[in-house]
Amino acid sequence: MGDVGDVGGGGAHAGSHAPGPCCMTGIAMLLPPSAARMPLCVGVRHTPGALSVRVAYIAGSAPAGAGPQEAQRQFAQVLAATERLVHEAGASLDRMVSCEVFVREPAACPAVEALLRTWAARRSGCARLVRQPPGATPHADLGMALVVARPATPAD
Secondary structure, eight states, rough: OOTOOOOTTTTTTTTOOOOEEEEOOOOOOOOTTTOOOOOOEEEEEESSSEEEEEEETTTTTTTOOOOOHHHHHHHHHHHHHHHHHHHTTTTGGGEEEEEEESSSSGGGHHHHHHHHHHHHTTTTSEEEEEESSOOTTEEEEEEEEEEOOOOTTTOO
């Protein structure tokens, strides 16, 4: 797998859902091949009872002086990636246990929080903004850490 620094390219297992330790990996598979590469890093970890998804939008990918609309656009990409990964893992956002969102730029917090509230209102569980950057991607502009409960399966 790629490192956190492998932004946008993605390794052979980028965005994979293999059990085991969470490894942040750059991915660019969220849009059609004709679209620009997205500066996202993703980590997914399965346990028998939960799915943990971390998605970070990497610092420096936004234009200098970008305003709240740019932060909302970035966060919309983070949300789309998170929803896709949860769905592909066979889990449901309706079983959300926790959701923490980091926003580096204080001026962008109200715009991101408004989008987060709209998104979270359609789901159970809690979602909140945090001030501490994600440990795996301290250089992120935005980060989302989501945990959803998974129903037990015969394999568990």
